[in-house]
Amino acid sequence: MKKVLLVFFFTVAVMAQQSSPFRLSFDVSSFRGDQSSNYIELYYSFDVSKLTYQKADSAFRSEVIVSIIVKRSKDDSIVGYQAWRMPFSLRDTSLLTGSRTYFDLAGFMLKPDIYRIYISARDASNLSVSDSASFVYDLNPISGDQVMLSDIEFCSSILPSEKDSTNKFYKNTYEVKPNPSKLYGLHQPALFYYLEAYNLNTIIPDQYLTRTIVTNAVGKEVINHEKAKRRTYESSVEVGILKVHTLRSGVYTLTYSIIDTSNNKQYSTSKRFFIYNPSLPTDTLVAAHSGNIDATVFATLSEEEIDKEMQYIRYIANKEELDQYSKLKGVDAKRRALFQFWENRDEDPETPNNESRQEYLRRIEYANTQYRTGFRDGWRTDRGRVYIVYGPPDDIERHANETDTKPYEIWSYNSIQGGVIFVFGDRTGFSDYILLHSTHRNEIRDDNWQRQIQAN
DSSP: OOOOOOOOOEEEEOSSOOTOOOOOOEEEOOOOOSSSEEEEEEEEEGGGSSOOOOTTTEEEEEEEEEEEEETTTTTEEEEEEEEEEEEEEEEEEGSSSSEEEEEEEEEEEEOOOEEEEEEEEEEEEEEEEEEEEEEEEEEEESSSSSSSEEEOOEEEEEEEEOTTTOOOOETTTTEEOOTTTOOSSSOOEEEEEEEEEEEEEGGSSSSSEEEEEEOTTTSSSEEEEEEEEEEESSSSEEEEEEEETOOOOOEEEEEEEEEEEEEETEEEEEEEEEEEEETTTOOOHHTTTTTTTGGGGGGOOOOHHHHHHHGGGTTTSSSHHHHHHHHHHHHHHHHHHHHHHTOOOOOTTTTSSOHHHHHHHHHHHHHHHOOOOOOOOOGGGGHHHHHHHHHSSHHHHHSSSSSSSSEEEEEEESSSOOEEEEEHHOOOOHHSSEEEEEEEESOOOTTTGGGBBBBO
C-alpha cells in the first residue's frame, strides 16, 4: 500500500456560502496498479475555519481526526483502513475570518470488486464539529487487450513539476492538486482535469484523436474540444484545462474519449462536476425540464446531508411525508423525496432558486448560531423552533436580571392571528430557554406562566 505523507495546503474556499457548517467533500479515482490490483486515490477537503482553536504558547492550535475504511460489499469485510490526526497551528485567528479549505488524499491498492467506502473527519477538541460520508464504489479491472482509461481526477491546478517523492501530489511530471468538491465557477473559473490512458499500443496507427465534451444536466453539449495526438508510449498522461466561467449554475458531465481513427472505435470515461455562477441567468432549457434533479442543487447532496435536511424540515413536513421518507432506502430515492418536498413548497417556480428552501435553511443556520445550548443544537431548542417556523419576531422583550424571577423573554408577532406572543423561560440557569406560554392557537398555553420562573 502506498505510504501517505502529510502535506498541508490552504486555499481560498470556492463554496458558495462561507457561513455553512463544517462539511467534508470527497472524490475518488482509480488508476492502473499492478497485475491484479488498481491504485485508488480518495480525495477529501474541509474548511479549517470551522474548527475549534485553543491558545497554546504563542499560537492557536487545533487537530482533526480523519479515518477511512474500505469494506468489500459482498461480505462487509474490511480490506483497507487508514486513520490519522492532523494538527493545525495559527499565529493569528484573524486568518479564519473567511473560509479556508484544506485538501488531501489517501491511496489504496484494491482488487476489482464492489466496495463501500467510509470517510469521516472530526475536530478532536469539539466532536460536534464533524462530518462523514459513505458511498459504494464499483472498481472495474483494467485489462490489457484494448485501450483503457483511468477515472477523471478534477483538480484546482496542474503544474509541470520535477520528480519529488516528498510531494504526495506529484504524479507523472506534474503537481496535481485535487478539487474534491468538484465545484467550479465563481471562485474557480478554470477546470483542470487529469487522467491516464493505457494500452495505446493496441492502436495500429501511431496517431489517435482525443475528444473532450461537456454536457449539461439535460444532455445539451456546451463544450467540445478535439485534438490529434501521436502515440509515443504504451501509456500516456492526459491533462487539460477548461474555461468554465461562462457556464451557468448547474450539474455538468465531462466525457473524455480516445478515438482510434483507423476503425472509428471510441474509448471513453465520464464524471460529473458542478458550476456555481450566480451572476449568470439559469439555462432556460434546464429550468424548463420539469422534475430533473440533476439540474438542481439536490444533485450535489450526499445521503448524510439529505438525512440531516429531512430532520430540519420535520417542523413543517406533514406526517405522511415523514412516514414515507422513513421507509426509503438509497440516496436516489431520498434525493427524489427531498426534491419533491421543496418543489411542492416553491412559491415561485418560475425563478431558478427555491426561495422557500433558502429562507428555511437560513433560519436553521441562524438558530444554530444564536440559540445553541450546551445540550442541544440551536434548531432543536424551543426558541430555535419558533424562529424557524414563524420567522424573526417583531419585538423581543428580555428580562435577564430580575430580582424575583429567573431569566425570561417575550417574543411578539404582530401579523400572526391578529397578534400573538411566545414566552420563554430559563428555568435551569443554563441559558436553555423553554417555551412556557403562547397565545398562538397551535402552541402551549399557560396563562399563569409566571409561577414557573419564580426565583426560589
